[in-house]
Each structure stands twice: as structure tokens, then as C-alpha cells.
Amino acid sequence: MSLRAKTCPQRREMASATSGPGRCVSKGGLGRRPPLARVRVAVRLRPFMDGETEAKELPCVRAIDSCSLEVANWKKYQETLKYQFDAFYGEKSTQQEVYVGSVQPILRHLLEGQNASVLAYGPTGAGKTHTMLGSPEQPGVIPRALMDLLQLAREESAEGRPWDVSVAMSYLEIYQEKVLDLLDPASGDLVIREDCRGNILIPGLTQKPITSFSDFEQHFLPASRNRAVGATRLNQRSSRSHAVLLVKVDQRERLTPFRQREGKLYLIDLAGSEDNRRTGNQGIRLKESGAINTSLFVLGKVVDALNQGLPRIPYRDSKLTRLLQDSLGGSAHSILIANIAPERRFYQDTISALNFTARSKEVINRPFTNESLQPHALAPVKLSQKELLGPSEAKKAKGPEEESTGSPESTAAPASASQKLSLLQKLSNMDPAMLENLLSMERLLGSQGSQGTPLLNTPKRERMVLIKTVEEKNLEIERLKMKQKELEAKVLAQEAPDPREKENTPTILQPPASYSGTVAKPLKKAVVMPLQRIQKQRESSNKIHLLKKGPKRKLEPSPESEAVEKDEDYWEVQISPELLAHGRKKLLDLLNEGSARELRSLQRIGQKKAQLIVGWRELHGPFSEVEDLEQVEGISGKQVESFLKVRPPLPFLHGVPPSQPTLGCYANARSSSLQANLLSLAASQHSDPS
Ligand SMILES: Nc1ncnc2c1ncn2[C@@H]1O[C@H](COP(=O)(O)OP(=O)(O)OP(=O)(O)O)[C@@H](O)[C@H]1O
Structure with a gap:
């Protein structure tokens, strides 16, 4: 008996209708509920x-x-x-x-x-x-x-x-x-x-x-x-x-x-x-x-x-x-x-x-x-007998003919059998999360129409090269991380105060030896730059003096290079009038000549205010004193006051990036943003070799 259908004219239409690119694909098990039928x-x-x-x-x-x-x-x-x-x-x-x-x-x-x-x-x-x-x-x-x-x-x-x-x-x-x-x-x-x-x-x-x-x-x-x-x-x-x-x-x-x-x-x-x-x-x-x-x-x-x-x-x-x-x-x-x-x-x-x-x-x-x-994209790689053997055993296992000519694979892939083994074992033991990441990348590449070499399901040799590359990159990342740590340690060591200096010039970095207290978080690398600047400034100028004022929480680097925080007398900056005057002049110069971008380096001056200052200057000519800022349209007296009186935070204690005017941390409750700006300008001038 034959069951062969005689003709089926609709077959062609149906076949082409279902083979087009617009085939509906609904995903099961991905959170989206399938449509009803x-x-x-x-x-x-x-x-x-x-x-x-x-x-x-x-x-x-x-x-x-x-x-x-x-x-x-x-x-x-x-x-x-x-x-x-x-x-x-x-x-x-x-x-x-x-x-x-x-x-x-x-x-x-x-x-x-x-x-x-x-x-x-x-x-x-x-x-x-x-x-x-x-x-x-x-x-x-x-x-x-x-x-x-x-x-x-x-x-x-x-x-x-x-x-x-x-x-x-x-x-x-x-x-x-x-x-x-x-x-x-x-x-x-x-x-x-x-x-x-x-x-x-x-x-x-x-x-x-x-x-x-x-x-x-x-x-x-x-x-x-x-x-x-x-x-x-x-x-x-x-x-x-x-x-x-x-x-x-x-x-x-x-x-x-x-x-x-x-x-x-x-x-x-x-x-x-x-x-x-x-x-x-x-x-x-x-x-x-x-x-x-x-x-x-x-x-x-x-x-x-x-x-x-x-x-x-x-x-x-x-x-x-x-x-x-x-x-x-x-x-x-x-x-x-x-x-x-x-x-x-x-x-x-x-x-x-x-x-x-x-x-x-x-x-x-x-x-x-x-x-x-497909299972082969997920399944652990099966090792051939040769791959499972060590290099010497593999050599022994090879026939003499094979040994002399070498298989195409062996000539093209110089990796030893043991290297192969470790790489392949790596894949089979791969962390499921890592494997999932690779597969996601695959999917992404696929969805973007990439026809490039797939990460998985490539011929064995290519796969091993890929794995090796990934491993080398990982090692490189590890090496760089180590190097970064070493450099950070070096920088911190450089910043450790000179004992001789310690006797002469007390600084926040080097408070009295009697300081002790609770252990605080170690100083972050973000403080490195501003501290260097301060040290340079201190070395080059004695125009900033620290005066003992009253109890205050302070940080002290402990011998284990951990900062120690304690309620203790604190040090307040007293800026010499000469430096202040110099700074004020620099600030005025900046207000009169600085571009909007340069003006934004000042505390409390953002993009909008910087533009208003530039506009005012073009209209009315140069500022005669810093307080003239109040006349700038859009900058209220209150804002100028806050610009002048704002108490800067203690950013460097918490690892604020160097772009912040961390010099402000040397100012006490009385010190103003103006002072911070002045100090910043003065410091930059002193640290600038030109
Ligand atoms: N549409 C039809 N045209 C012509 N003959 C038919 C048609 N439907 C059924 N027959 C005939 O009717 C008889 C019974 O049909 P069939 O065996 O298919 O019934 P059934 O429902 O499968 O029965 P059962 O449940 O007992 O197996 C068969 O001889 C079959 O060839």
C-alpha cells in the first residue's frame, strides 16, 4: 500500500510563506508570557x-x-x-x-x-x-x-x-x-x-x-x-x-x-x-x-x-x-x-x-x-586520548610515520599537549557565570549579524588559541593590578614625612606623636596629588602657618600606614597677609581675564555663573575688587556671600579627587571659599615651575 499524496498545490505557497525571514519567534522561559492560542x-x-x-x-x-x-x-x-x-x-x-x-x-x-x-x-x-x-x-x-x-x-x-x-x-x-x-x-x-x-x-x-x-x-x-x-x-x-x-x-x-x-x-x-x-x-x-x-x-x-x-x-x-x-x-x-x-x-x-x-x-x-x-556549545570538551596523554606519552603513542610527518593540527598548533590539556580542562571547568557571559557575547554577536569566529564551537585549535588569549589578558590584568598597588605603596611611602621635618614643622600629615585614636579608613590614592602640592608649597614658602586652636577630629597615619582618627587639638591655617593679597590679586586677575572655563575652577562658580561673569565684564569693564561680583546679574548678594563664606568640607579625609580644591581642607570654620580660592591660586603659582 502506498500513502503518497497525489498533488498538493498549496504546498509550495506554504513552504515559501514559512521560510521567510519574518518568521515569528516567541521565546519560551525568558520571562515573557507566550501568546494565547x-x-x-x-x-x-x-x-x-x-x-x-x-x-x-x-x-x-x-x-x-x-x-x-x-x-x-x-x-x-x-x-x-x-x-x-x-x-x-x-x-x-x-x-x-x-x-x-x-x-x-x-x-x-x-x-x-x-x-x-x-x-x-x-x-x-x-x-x-x-x-x-x-x-x-x-x-x-x-x-x-x-x-x-x-x-x-x-x-x-x-x-x-x-x-x-x-x-x-x-x-x-x-x-x-x-x-x-x-x-x-x-x-x-x-x-x-x-x-x-x-x-x-x-x-x-x-x-x-x-x-x-x-x-x-x-x-x-x-x-x-x-x-x-x-x-x-x-x-x-x-x-x-x-x-x-x-x-x-x-x-x-x-x-x-x-x-x-x-x-x-x-x-x-x-x-x-x-x-x-x-x-x-x-x-x-x-x-x-x-x-x-x-x-x-x-x-x-x-x-x-x-x-x-x-x-x-x-x-x-x-x-x-x-x-x-x-x-x-x-x-x-x-x-x-x-x-x-x-x-x-x-x-x-x-x-x-x-x-x-x-x-x-x-x-x-x-x-x-x-x-x-546546542549541547556542543555548552558541553565540556571531550579530550582525545592523545590530548589526555602528557607530551612524552603522546609522542610514544604516535606512530613513527605520524611522528615524522606530523598531523596538520600539530604543525599548525605549536602548543604542547600538556598546555592543550590545561586549556581544555579550563574550558570544561569553566565557571558557569563566565560560560554564560561568553554565550551572551555569542548571542549578541549573532544578533548583530556577526559572522566572525565564534567563541565556542570553533575548531579545537582556534578555540584553544582563543582561550589562551583570554587567559593571557587575564594575567596581564592581574599584573597591572599588582603594579598599580606597588606604585600606590611607593607614593604613600614617599609622602611619609621626613623625621627631621617632623621636628620643625608640624603639619596635618604629621601631627604630634602623642596622637592616637580609632583606626580610620586608609588614605585613598585620590589624596596623593593635593598633598604633594601642599608639601611643595610648604617647602617653598613659609607663608602658611598652622596655629593650635582647639579640639578637633584628626587623622594620623599609624606605623602600619593606617590613618588614625582622634579628638585632639586641631590646627588652623593662618595665611600671611602678603600671600592673601597676592592671592586676591590673582583672583581678581582671573575674574577680569579668565575665560569661562578658567572661572569655573573657582569654588561656587559653575558654567552659568562663569558665563554671567564674562558677560558682565564685557558690558561694564573689569572688576575693581572681588566683592564686585555681587553686581553681576544673576549672582545675588547672598550667593556672593556664600561664595565668600562657604566652609569648605574636609574632602581629602575622604578621598576626594584632586580636581577638588582640597586646599580648602586647611581652612577652618572661619576660612572662606575665597581663602580656598586664594590658596589654590597661590599654591598653583608656587608649584608651577614656570
Ligand atoms: N469522508 C468520507 N468519505 C468516504 N468514506 C468515508 C469518509 N469517512 C469515512 N469513510 C468510510 O467510513 C468507514 C468508517 O470510517 P473510519 O474507519 O475512518 O471510522 P472511524 O471513525 O475511524 O471508526 P473507528 O473509531 O471505529 O475506528 C470507512 O470505510 C471509511 O472509508
Whole structure:
């Protein structure tokens, strides 16, 4: 028997429509909630199966339009029961119409790494197997979908395309609450499990890779013969089990960031609900029927629980519903095709199938993209035997020929085997955070379209060179850090006061030896520059005198070069009038001649005020004294006062950067910003070699 579909004109359009760059990619597990997707429902009415009945009775179902139908209400003859679905396929509908209208559109989601399910539901003998499988003349959903998927996979995998797509199939049946592998009937009852992301798995289920439709037929046809089928009064070849064909579409990205996606397609031909008064079932058939009806009853309960938003959905109450957990209220794009029959004797079954289908259309799924990084991008590097051996052993292990010629790898990569080993071990032992960073970089590079050498999944030699470079950079950083520490220590040592000087000139850096107190934070490097400037100033001029004033918290460098803070007498700056006058003159010069930028070096003068000063100067000519600042438009008397009276903080005690006028720290409560400015100017003049 061949299942080959004759033609499928829409296939080309669908293939190209799904292979474009605008493919939707929703991310699963990244915090964003996947969009909702309602379970789609379609109803298919099969024709009368024999002319005799057709001649005798009218069909109990009638189409209203392509989405609605009505059923005679036999309780009230004047009334009909109306139903609306996503699609209604009448008795004249073809396999092609059903497939193209309801199944083909969801196939594209598989190439987005999402799951999809097609379920044929309905009473026994209503046409489920015909819809799903069909016949060689009228192939159904399964052969058509497989043909299209394989075609899509081929197109997506074509050279130059970013993804490599592979397809594999599994085939199972649920017979009397047992999960049986139709590709390996000897394997017995299999267990259904759920992974951490809620995906349903069947460990041990045979999976056959398929690259062509004949591959599929080769596995599928003999497996179908393993399926439990039996004759009942209503169907000569009645399915006694639920048959599930699982098609996995696996995609692997060829370039960075080497993602992989997995989409699963469930094609399910459910066993039909059976009224055993009509089927005439006895013995084993009755038992089968009991199991079928029970699982379909649980299926109804699952749908009801989902519709009512109940906290517990009874998926686990049957193997069927456990398997369908993905498809109903789960992560799949699902389509339910209810098959119904026109004969009166099916009336009750038709009504209950339609009611179940109507309830199912309220079920909401949340399909998401099953995407992860390929294992080889994450897995620890496996070492070859040669790499595991030391250099001498590796040499011994080499054949004489190989030794003399050398492999291309050995000539191109001069690193020794032991070096390789340590580098490779580094990668396998890499800190997960570091690995994650590398992978993020990969993703970033990938998202920016970089085609450059990937960090991971490069050929081994390149990878080792990359790792080595990273290691060398890290070592370099460590070396620089050490050097910086040494330099800082040297600078601090240079600044340690000369003992001779200590006797003559007390300074804040060198308070009386009797000072002791609590340990404060060590001086930060930011204070180095201003202190140097002060020392120079002190050496070159004796115009600043420190006077003992009163108790004050002070810092003292301890022998362990830690600053010691203590309440003690403090020292106040007394500036010689000569230096003050000099500074005042310099400040005035700056106010009169300095650019806005230079003016901003003064305390309390920002960009805006500096510009106002320049503007005032251009309008009124030079300032005659510093206090004239008050006349500058926009600078209030209060601001000038605060400019003159502001008490500078003690910044250097807390590591304020040298750009701050840290000379202000020498001024006491009485000293003003003006003094600070004056000191700063005076100091800069003294420290300036020119
Ligand atoms: N749309 C259709 N056009 C033509 N024949 C059909 C159609 N639907 C079903 N049939 C025929 O009706 C018979 C019963 O159909 P089928 O075996 O598919 O029913 P079923 O729902 O799978 O039954 P069961 O649940 O017992 O397995 C078959 O001979 C099938 O070929």
C-alpha cells in the first residue's frame, strides 16, 4: 500500500510563506508570557456509507455555511440545534479541503520550534481514520502533513540557510491504558513523563529519522499493521486504540549562537466512543470499549476543567489525557477535527461529539518556542586520548610515520599537549557565570549579524588559541593590578614625612606623636596629588602657618600606614597677609581675564555663573575688587556671600579627587571659599615651575 499524496498545490505557497525571514519567534522561559492560542475546532460530516440507508432517511445533520451546521432536534421536531465551529466540512468535502483548510496552516509553527497537534475525534465509524490516514486514492492528513513537512525541512536546510532541519518519527498506541511502541511492539508498556518545562516525554520510545516520504512509509506501514484493529457491528475495521504519530522537527542553527529548536507534531487518531448496546461488543471488545470510553470520558473532564479554569486538571486520570497535556491547555497549536456521521442511528453520538467539540473550542493553549543552545556549545570538551596523554606519552603513542610527518593540527598548533590539556580542562571547568557571559557575547554577536569566529564551537585549535588569549589578558590584568598597588605603596611611602621635618614643622600629615585614636579608613590614592602640592608649597614658602586652636577630629597615619582618627587639638591655617593679597590679586586677575572655563575652577562658580561673569565684564569693564561680583546679574548678594563664606568640607579625609580644591581642607570654620580660592591660586603659582 502506498500513502503518497497525489498533488498538493498549496504546498509550495506554504513552504515559501514559512521560510521567510519574518518568521515569528516567541521565546519560551525568558520571562515573557507566550501568546494565547485557542484550540481550533473543525467538524467533518462523512457521507452515507450505503445507498440503501441514504435512500430511506434524511441526514440528521445539515450545513448552514462553511463554519456552521444544524442538527435536527428530535425532541422538538420544529427546532434544530445550531453549532458554530472554525470550519465545517460537509459530506462532499475532499481530503485536500480538510487538510488545507485546517491542518496545513499549523505546520509552520513546527519550524518555529513550537508544538502542534491534530486530533481526530468522534463516534466509532464516523470517519476519523479516513480523515487522518485515508487511503492511497484519498490520502488523509498524515501522509499530506508528512510530505509537506519533509519538503519544508529540505527547503529550510538548503545550503546557505541558517538552520539545519531534521525530521524523526515515533508511532505509538494507547491500548487498554497501555502505551505501546508501534515501531517496537516488544518494548511493552511505556511510561509518560513530563519535563521541567511541561513537555510530555515518553522515554524509550523508538524514534526513526526520516529524510524522505519513502523513509516514512517504510517505518509507518508495517507499524500500522501492529495497531489494534477489530471488527465491530458499526465498523469492520474499528480502531481499538488511540493511535499517536509523533513527528519531531529538530532545527540546529549553523552559525552563532548555535541555537536549537524542537517542534513536535502529534497526529492522533482517537478510538471512537462506543455505545455497546449498538456495537454488540462482548468479551475483549467490551473490555477495549470500556478502556476507550473511560479515556474519552476523562478527555471530556479535562476539557471541562480547562473551560471552568479549575486549579486541578485531571490529565493524569488516563494515559490519553496525560499524553494530550501538551495539546489541550498546554503548549501546542491544536486542531480538533470532530468526525460525525449522517445516519439517524448515530444521532446521540453526533450530538455528544458536537457538544464536546463546542466545549473544546473554549480551551486556550500557550504555545512557546522550544529553543535552547546546542549541547556542543555548552558541553565540556571531550579530550582525545592523545590530548589526555602528557607530551612524552603522546609522542610514544604516535606512530613513527605520524611522528615524522606530523598531523596538520600539530604543525599548525605549536602548543604542547600538556598546555592543550590545561586549556581544555579550563574550558570544561569553566565557571558557569563566565560560560554564560561568553554565550551572551555569542548571542549578541549573532544578533548583530556577526559572522566572525565564534567563541565556542570553533575548531579545537582556534578555540584553544582563543582561550589562551583570554587567559593571557587575564594575567596581564592581574599584573597591572599588582603594579598599580606597588606604585600606590611607593607614593604613600614617599609622602611619609621626613623625621627631621617632623621636628620643625608640624603639619596635618604629621601631627604630634602623642596622637592616637580609632583606626580610620586608609588614605585613598585620590589624596596623593593635593598633598604633594601642599608639601611643595610648604617647602617653598613659609607663608602658611598652622596655629593650635582647639579640639578637633584628626587623622594620623599609624606605623602600619593606617590613618588614625582622634579628638585632639586641631590646627588652623593662618595665611600671611602678603600671600592673601597676592592671592586676591590673582583672583581678581582671573575674574577680569579668565575665560569661562578658567572661572569655573573657582569654588561656587559653575558654567552659568562663569558665563554671567564674562558677560558682565564685557558690558561694564573689569572688576575693581572681588566683592564686585555681587553686581553681576544673576549672582545675588547672598550667593556672593556664600561664595565668600562657604566652609569648605574636609574632602581629602575622604578621598576626594584632586580636581577638588582640597586646599580648602586647611581652612577652618572661619576660612572662606575665597581663602580656598586664594590658596589654590597661590599654591598653583608656587608649584608651577614656570
Ligand atoms: N469522508 C468520507 N468519505 C468516504 N468514506 C468515508 C469518509 N469517512 C469515512 N469513510 C468510510 O467510513 C468507514 C468508517 O470510517 P473510519 O474507519 O475512518 O471510522 P472511524 O471513525 O475511524 O471508526 P473507528 O473509531 O471505529 O475506528 C470507512 O470505510 C471509511 O472509508
